[in-house]
Amino acid sequence: MTRRLAALIPILLGVTLLAFVVSHALPGDPARQYAGINASEAQVEAIRERLGLNESLPVQYCVYMIGQTCLGEPGGGGLIRGDLGESIRTGFSVAQDVGARLPATIEMVAAGMLFALVVALPLGVWAAVRKGKLLDKFCRFISTLGVAVPDFWLAMILLLIFFIVLEWLPGPVGRLPIGATTPDGPTGLYVIDSLVSGDWETFRTAVKHLLLPMVAIGFPAVAPILRLTRNATLSVLNSDYIAFGRAAGLRGAPLYLKYVLRNALPGAVTMAGLIAGYMIGGAVLVERVFSWPGVGLYGYNSLINTDYPAIQAYVLLSAVTYTVVFLAVDLVQSLIDPRVRLK
C-alpha cells in the first residue's frame, strides 16, 4: 500500500511537469492566446509580465508549483497549496469552479460505468457460454463497432431518437429542467440527494435527464469490457476448478454467478479502470452535447473563451484523476483477487 502510494509521487511530479511544459514552454505564445486576437502589442506584453512569462522556465515552473514563495515574495499560491489560478471567464478561483462542477461529472461517469458493467458483464459471460454461436458472433461485431462509433455522435443520435422522435426523454438542457430547484444534499449527486431527502419527483426528473448521457458515455466502454469478460470467462470455464466444482455437484445459476462471474471480475475491473480514463476525456464531448454542467463542459467553455488558467487546470486535473483512478483499481484488485495480495 505505502509502496504503491510512493510510486505515485514521481508520476504525479512528471504530470505537473508535463502540464507545465504544455502550457508554458511550447512554441505557442500563451500571452497572445490569453489576450485574444484583437489585443495590442502593449496589452500582450502586460499580460506576459503579469503571468510571469518573462522569467526563466525553471523559475516559472517553481512559481507554478510553490507559488510566489519561490521568488521570495509573500502571497503564497502554487499547486501544492491547491491554487490552480483564477479563471478569466468566471472570475472565481479555478479550484472553486471545478469543485462546484465535479459532482455533475461524477454522477454521469459513475452512471455510465454502471451501465457499461451491467450490460457488458452478463453479456460477456453469456457470449462465452455460447461460444461460436450467433449471440457470440453478434457480441463480437458489437464490440468492434462499439469502439468505432464516436461517443459524441451516439449522444446526438440518442437525442434524435428519444427526445425529438419519440419525445420520451428530456432534451439537452443539463441535469434538471431550466428553473428547477436543485436538491440539497451532502453528495451533490442529484439522483442520490433527492432519494435521500425523499423528493420522489425530483428523483424521477434527475434520472430522466441522466439516462441519455449515461448511455452515451457508457456505451464505448461496453465493447472492451464485454470482450475481456468473454475471454476471461472462457478461460474460467475451461479451468480445472470449474470441472471439479461440477464434479462436486455445482450446477446451473450458482455455478455461473458464484464461480464464473466472480473469477472473471478481476480482469473486468482492470479494464474498467482504463475505461474510466477514457471517460474523463469523453466527458468533455458528451457534456457538451447535453449541456451537462460538469468539469468537461467547464473545460470546453474555457477552451472557446481561451480561459487559459482554466484550461491548464482542466488538463492537469484530468491526468491526476486518471492516475488516482489507476491506483484505486490496483487497490480494488488486491481486495478481490487474493493471488495479487502476495505480490
Add this chain to the structure above:
Amino acid sequence: MSALLEVRGLEVSIAGLPILRGVDMEVKPGEILGVVGETGAGKSMTARSVLDLLPAKATASFATCTFAGQDFIPPKARQEARGHRIGFVPQRPRGSLNPVFRVGNQLSATLRRLRDMGRREARGEALDLLRSVRITDPERVYRSFPHELSGGMCQRVCIAIALAGEPELIIADEPTTGLDVTIQAEILRLLGEVISERNAAGMLITHDLGVVADVCDRVAVMYAGRVVNVGATAEIYRGALHPYANRLVSIATSLDSGGTPREVPGRVPNPGDHLAACAFAPRCFRAGPGCFDREPPLVNQSGQVAFCHHPVTAGVVPR
C-alpha cells in the same frame, strides 16, 4: 454380490472419432477397483461418462448403466449423483480449487449445498472433514487460499470435498498427477483409508501399477477404448492373462525389483486409426493371423477375465 456400479457397452466418441468402444466395468460395494492403462486408453473418459462430465463435443451411449439398482442412463440421474452419491477426486489438485475463495469456504459451501447444512454446522463439519483427511491444523487450512497451500495439502482438501456429500462411490482420476513423488504414495494410501473407513467403494484411475497393488482389490486394464483384462489384484500380479496386461505388470515389477524394464513395442493407436479385431494385435508378441480379423474371445480363468485369442496361460473358453 450385485455390483454398486455397473456399466455395459459404454461407447463415447468425440467429434465423430470413437474413444470408448464398448467398455464393460463394474464396481462392487466396498471394493476399490484400480483402472490402469496407457494415456489415451479411455480411463478418464469412462469415469467422466459416469458423472456426465464429458467434454462438450463428446457423445456417450450405454447399453446398461446402473448405480445401486437405479437406472443411470438418463443424464439427469448421473448429474444428480455428482457429489451426493459419487464423489470425485481430480487431477492437478492446485488448479482444481477456486483461486479466489478460501479453502474452508469452498468446503463448507459444498456441505451446505449437498447436505443442506446451516453456516455454523457446515463449518464444524468442514473442520471435521479436514481432520479426517489427516490435516493436523484444520483451522489454519480452513482460512487459507489455495495458492497458500502445497499440492499435497490441496489434494487432501479436494478429497475432503469429494467426501462432503457422503458418497457411496469415490472416483479418483489420476489423483497424484502434478504432485511431488514423495507424497504420491501417501495421498493414495490416504484415499484407500478414507474409502474403507466409510465403507464406500472406490474407482482409482492411475498409471502407477505399484500403487494399485497396495490399494486396490481388483484391477481393470484398458487398451484403446476397451477393458481387455479384469481380475483380483493378486491374480493379475501373479500372471495376467492378456499379453498387454501381462507386459504392463512385468514392467512395473521389474522396475520395483531394479531390473531393466522391457518396453511394449509400438505405440498406442490414436482415435480414428483403423483398428484390428484385437486392437493390441499389431504390438503383441503372441499375435497370430486370427487376431487381426476375428473378435477376441472371452477368457475366464483363475479369477480373471480377459479378451484374447492367445492368453498367456492356456485354457481357452469359446465366447
Add this chain to the structure above:
Amino acid sequence: MNARKYDARLIIGLTMFGFMVAVAVFAPLIARNDPLAIDLTNQFVPPSADHWFGTASLGFDVFARVVYAARHDLLIAVSAVALSIAIGHPIGLLVGYVGGWGDSVTMRCLDVVQAFPALVLAIGVLSALGQGVRNLILVIGIVGVPTFVRLVRAEVRSLREHAYVEAGRAVGNSRSKILVRYIAPGTVGTVVTQAAVSCGWAVLLAAALGFIGLGVPLPEPEWGAMIAEGIPEMRRGGSWWIPVFPGIAIAITAFSLILIGESVADLVEPTRRKSR
C-alpha cells in the same frame, strides 16, 4: 475455427477502407456540388435529389462536405500515425535493445504521458499551439507515440533472446548491425498491424477535436466539426441530416481500420486466435 472467417473480416475491412479512400481521392468526381459554396436561399433543406444529404446553415451541401471531409480526416489520421511510428519505432528499438537506465527513464516518461487521457492532452497542447492541420497532425501523432514505443520495445526484448540473434552475435556482428539486420525487421509486422488500429483511433481523435472546435478551421469541411454544427439543431428539433451522415462516415472509417488491424493480428499470431 477456420481461417476463412478471418479472411472475410479482413476483406470486409479492406473493402470498406478502400471505399473511403476512393471517396477521398475522387471527391470532385463524386460530389457535384462545391463543399464551400454558400447558398443563403437554401439553408437547412432536407435530403433531396439536388442535395442528397440535405443542406446545413449557409446552405452548405452536406453530401459534398462529407465527401471532401474524407480528404482531411484520412490525411490527418494517416500522417499522424506515420509520425507516431517515425518517432516511436526507433525509440522502441533502441531502448528495448540497449536497456539500462535509458530504458527506465524512457518508460517512466511514457507513464507520465499516458497518465493524460489522449483527448485531454491533445486539447492542452492544441490550445497552446493553436489550430491548424499541421498542429493537429503533430498532436495526434505525439499522443500515439507511447503505444509504438511499448510495442516495439516488447518485441525487441523477446527477439533479443532468439537463437538466430544469438547466432548473429556469435559470428561477430557489431551490436548496431545486429539491431538493424536481425532485430528491426522482426518488429515490422506488429507495427504494421498496430498502425491500422492506431489509424482508426486517430480518425476518432481527430473527429473529437474537430467536434470541440480544435480541428480543421472552418469553413473547410471536417466530420467532427460537421457533427458539432448539429448541436443547436438538437434543441430546435430538426435537421437530423446534419449530424447523422458525417457520423456514419467516421464510424465506417474507424470500423474498417480496426477490423483490418484485428484480423491481421489474428492471422499473424495464430496463438491469439485460440483464445477467441
